[in-house]
Amino acid sequence: MAYIGHRCACGHSDLQHRGAQTGGGCTARAGHPCQQPCGPVGEPQVIPTFNLHGQPIERVIAPGGGFPTLGGGHHLRTCDCESCQALYAEVVA
Numbered sequence: 001m002a003y004i005g006h007r008c009a010c011g012h013s014d015l016q017h018r019g020a021q022t023g024g025g026c027t028a029r030a031g032h033p034c035q036q037p038c039g040p041v042g043e044p045q046v047i048p049t050f051n052l053h054g055q056p057i058e059r060v061i062a063p064g065g066g067f068p069t070l071g072g073g074h075h076l077r078t079c080d081c082e083s084c085q086a087l088y089a090e091v092v093a
Ligand SMILES: [Zn+2]
Pocket: 008, 010, 011, 012, 026, 027, 028, 034, 035, 036
């Protein structure tokens, strides 16, 4: 699986930050700040990820789409800003 997201200057993706964008602080370490300084977010990129079984999933989640979480606990949504929409359009074209 892959999704479109922005990587923060701290090295983590926007999904690991509180709030829609990275401004809310990184929670990469099991909900705790990673201690790296967060910086301005860059251009979106395709970020590969894996499901809970460690298998890659050959699918790019649409901007604003939800992650298929197992067990329905945590709900994550990918960024749906214009830049992400544009990149997604390129990727799936
Ligand atoms: Zn971080």
